[in-house]
Every structure is written in C-alpha cells, then in structure tokens.
Amino acid sequence: MQRSRKEFTVNTPETNVAFFANLPAPTSPEIEQVRSSFAEDFKWHYFNEGLPELNKTYHGFDGWMQFFKDLAEKTGGTFNVGMRNIHPIGDELVVVHALPNMTLDGMSLETDAAVVWRVVDGKIAEAWDIPGLNSAIRPQALSPAESA
Numbered sequence: 185m186q187r188s189r190k191e192f193t194v195n196t197p198e199t200n201v202a203f204f205a206n207l208p209a210p211t212s213p214e215i216e217q218v219r220s221s222f223a224e225d226f227k228w229h230y231f232n233e234g235l236p237e238l239n240k241t242y243h244g245f246d247g248w249m250q251f252f253k254d255l256a257e258k259t260g261g262t263f264n265v266g267m268r269n270i271h272p273i274g275d276e277l278v279v280v281h282a283l284p285n286m287t288l289d290g291m292s293l294e295t296d297a298a299v300v301w302r303v304v305d306g307k308i309a310e311a312w313d314i315p316g317l318n319s320a321i322r323p324q325a326l327s328p329a330e331s332a
Contacts, residue, residue, distance in 0.1 A: 195306040197272035204270050204278055204301065210252045211263065219245050223307040230313045259286040265297075276303055284315060 203221065208214035228242040228251055235258065242251045255263050262285075269281040278301040285294040297315040301308060 195303065196275055200272050200275070200278045200301075200303055201270050204280055205267070209265065210248070211256060215249070221308055222248070223304065223309045226308060227310045228313065229311065232313075232315050232317065234315075234317055255286075259288055262287040262292070268296075277301065278303065282313075 203218075207218065222245045224244065226244055226248065228248045230238055230240060230242070230251060232239050235255075238251065238254055238258070242248055252263070264286070265282050265284045267280055267282055271279045271281075273279060280299040280301065282297040282299050283294055284297055286292070295316045297313060299314070300312045302310040
C-alpha cells in the first residue's frame, strides 16, 4: 500500500531523500499536503545579496509560503524550481541542488542553488537557501509572451 504525503515521515537518509524528491513545487496547491511534515517553529533562511528585500529568515510553514509569494511577485509569476540532485548527510541534513528559473528585471535566467534542509524528530526544522549569484547564472531565451 502506498503512503500518502500526509502520512510520510522524514527521519532516515532514505526517507529524507524520498520526501524531498517528491516534494510538490512550493508554488503549487499540492504543497499544503506536506504542511504537517514541517515543525511549527520551522525557519527558512534565504541568502541573496541580489534580492535584499527577500534576504532574511522566514518563520513557520506560512512564512515559507510568504517567501514564495513575495518571490512570485518580484518575478511577475515566472518563478519555478526544479531539483538536480539530493544528497543526505546522516539522518539530519539533506542538501538539494536546486535549479531556480525566473524572469527578473527583464532577463530570463536559470541559476544553481544549494538548499540545506535540517530534519529533527521526523519534522523539517530548518532550511538554508543559498543561490548562485555570479558564475552560476545562465540567461534563458524569452518566450514569445515575455518578449512582447
């Protein structure tokens, strides 16, 4: 029997990797299905000198959702993210190589980011989102709608 996302717990390297591999996009309605996997005092630390208005710590699952709402507003709703690799480090840490893409200040781009997740007592307790700011930024072709 397959477990639903609501029943999924994170606490071993294998289950941690499986959880993050199947994590819904943070901008999708399905993200609410994993709310219970986050600790009540969850912290999302965002480090990006290029977006100083977003460069701070967000508190709780709702704070994390607010970060993505703010980012969507900043990027005109173009923000999207994929994952390239997921690496567990023991039972507590998981490092995700993420590939955020967006249109920002008229330029469509993709960059690399490292997101370090900390899992404590089966709950996601904290995360650090560190985007590449220099050599990792790759310009992308604008879609016809974006270039109009």
